[in-house]
Amino acid sequence: MTDDNTSHRNRRADHGSNQSHFKAAESGIGSVSLDEPLLTADAVAELLALAPSSVYYLKDNGDLPYVLLGKRIRFSKADIEQYLAGCRRGPVAEL
Numbered sequence: 001m002t003d004d005n006t007s008h009r010n011r012r013a014d015h016g017s018n019q020s021h022f023k024a025a026e027s028g029i030g031s032v033s034l035d036e037p038l039l040t041a042d043a044v045a046e047l048l049a050l051a052p053s054s055v056y057y058l059k060d061n062g063d064l065p066y067v068l069l070g071k072r073i074r075f076s077k078a079d080i081e082q083y084l085a086g087c088r089r090g091p092v093a094e095l
Contacts, residue, residue, distance in 0.1 A: 044064075048084075064083055
């Protein structure tokens with residue numbers, strides 16, 4: 001029984017997806033500032049006047065970056081603002 005538990009722990013330790021998250025964090029790819037609190041999908045939906053399912057759709061399509069904290073999905077306000085800037089159409093007024 002001990003051998004089964006040990007092999008299970010080793011498989012969990014070798015799980016590749018966790019290592020890729022650490023590599024991305026170490027390289028600075030997708031860094032997130034903690035100056036602003038992270039937002040839930042419901043909060044993003046409210047900000048954008050969308051249904052929460054639309055926020056998840058944008059996330060799943062790769063259009064909206066997100067942060068994965070364990071099993072919880074969060075969004076940074078800076079990423080939301082950058083996404084909105086990319087959605088802008090038509091002439092932009094000069095200030």
